[in-house]
Amino acid sequence: MxxxxxxxxxxxxxxxxxxxxxxxxxxxxxxxxxxxxxxxxxxxxxxxxxxxxxxxxxxxxxxxxxxxxxxxxxxxxxxxxxxxxxxxxxxxxxxxxxxxxxxxxxxxxxxxxxxxxxxxxxxxxxxxxxxxxxxxxxxxxxxxxxxxxxxxxxxxxxxxxxxISGVADILKYDSRSSKEKSRIKHKIAQNRILLFCARFENPNRRIDLLLKTIEDTSSDIYGFIIIGDGKLKPDFSQYNNVYDYGAVYDENLKRELFSAADIYFQPGWVGLSIVEAMAYSLPIFTFKRSSTTLQCVEYSYIIHQKNGLLLEECANFVAQIDSLSDEDIEVMGNNARSLIAKEAxxxxxxxxxxxxxxxxxx
Missing domain, CATH: 3.40.50.2000 (Glycogen Phosphorylase B;)
Incomplete structure (x- = not known):
């Protein structure tokens, strides 16, 4: 020793x-x-x-x-x-x-x-x-x-x-092949799914921007999976396109939910949680670091338009996400996974x- x-x-x-x-x-x-x-x-x-x-x-x-x-x-x-x-x-x-x-x-x-x-x-x-x-x-x-x-x-x-612990196992998992099965199991109806996974304990996560995005996007096209609890958590029950699972510690359930998603979306304070999302082949969408939108150091994993999008707060989020094809999102997700496998x-x-x-x- x-x-x-x-x-x-x-x-x-x-x-x-x-x-x-x-x-x-x-x-x-x-x-x-x-x-x-x-x-x-x-x-x-x-x-x-x-x-x-x-x-x-x-x-x-x-x-x-x-x-x-x-x-x-x-x-x-x-x-x-x-x-x-x-x-x-x-x-x-x-x-x-x-x-x-x-x-x-x-x-x-x-x-x-x-x-x-x-x-x-x-x-x-x-x-x-x-x-x-x-x-x-x-x-x-x-x-x-x-x-x-x-x-x-x-x-x-x-x-x-x-x-994160267990990242090697996530990298071995073929989440894409499970997407349709997971969506059917969890009765997720929309075509394009954004996933948020973080504790609702820090106001710097910009939950206001998360709610605004939910309200601005079409509920027929976009769905949102929410994983996480905390004292600052809003009531998502008013939205018919939000699938709220609270805190999830069951790895099998978590795997299903990440597999069902197309994009990881966290408006601010992105940190270690994006490593998990990238290992699941999800591109990271967040807002650019600024005096009002703070980001943790793991933010530097995100390369704009390669493995995610760094959005302008004042820009039209819906227009930016609508302009992306399913292929664009898949390519960014593959790049995200490759980065974690190579570097993290x-x-x-x-x-x-x-x-x-x-x-x-x-």
Missing amino acids: RKQIALIHPIIAHYREEFFQKLNIQISSDVYVFEDMGKAKEASFFLADAEAIHIKTIEKSGFTFFSPFPLLSSKYNVIVLMWNFSHLTNWILLMTKFIHRKKIILWGHGISVKRYLLEEKHPDWKLKAQLCLADGAWTYMPKESEQWKAIFTHKKIAFLNNT TMKQMVDRAVSVIDKLIV
């Missing part, structure tokens, strides 16, 4: 479980979590059935302090911290490296999603200060990795290409993470 690492994470969600499992196979590792499980479930998170060590934590006024002592065990050579300047323990561990002599990797977006347009030009000084003190970093996506490599040319920095498998994500650790432990 190779030298051990310790990772700190809020929870182990179902989509992250395989990453930690595969990482542990390559490098013996312990995952420490600090978030309350009850609160996570209330926020509609589906938690993985995985081993984790709960660490004592105090959260107050937007700041988090977790006990550093378990991470300083002599069995660990590397500590992987969340790249978050509001985690006060991060600063303590970074500034005392000369004492504990652990290698430290920062793992995160590397940018604020809410301040993305500003920070892609002027990186946050607090994140910069943390990376200055750290030994390396894992970013989720290449764009942010390149930004930090340009500043810290000698740091060990790698992008992971964020992906779990093996690749783990291998990229391990590459930084290998450079630090010699």
Whole structure:
């Protein structure tokens, strides 16, 4: 068994479980979590059935302090911290490296999603200060990795290409051959189906634009599959072309619903959920990142008119989608699936993470 690492994470969600499992196979590792499980479930998170060590934590006024002592065990050579300047323990561990002599990797977006347009030009000084003190970093996506490599040319920095547990199984599944069968089973009558799959907990998902799209499109032609629950969820029962399934954790049902769809549509705050959709051969339709429509870092997976559409808020959405043939949509869906198969498998994500650790432990 190779030298051990310790990772700190809020929870182990179902989509992250395989990453930690595969990482542990390559490098013996312990995952420490600090978030309350009850609160996570209330926020509609589906938690993985995985081993984790709960660490004592105090959260107050937007700041988090977790006990550093378990991470300083002599069995660990590397500590992987969340790249978050509001985690006060991060600063303590970074500034005392000369004492504990652990290698430290920062793992995160590397940018604020809410301040993305500003920070892609002027990186946050607090994140910069943390990376200055750290030994390396894992970013989720290449764009942010390149930004930090340009500043810290000698740091060990790698992008992971964020992906989900079970993506390999999704890629093996022929969703197209099941489309008609799934539509018949779920009594979906429209010809063109858009699917939305996300928790209704964040106003930045722009649910107002989702509702506007439902209202503007013909209910005879367009149908909408909704997967997800949360405190901000609107009442979809008034729409006869909306098929609302709430939170879905049954993989067989989820597979049927994704197979029934033609397009994945999420107006704002697109994140890791688009990886799942792309693996199912669905092109991603969303609105362009702007000061009013925020997007997560996985937004950079979308290549306009190749594997999805980046729409203008002020433009006529209906005209844009009506102009696409079924063949156009199918080609974009195939390109989406190919990108995930080529660039975003779990093996690749783990291998990229391990590459930084290998450079630090010699």
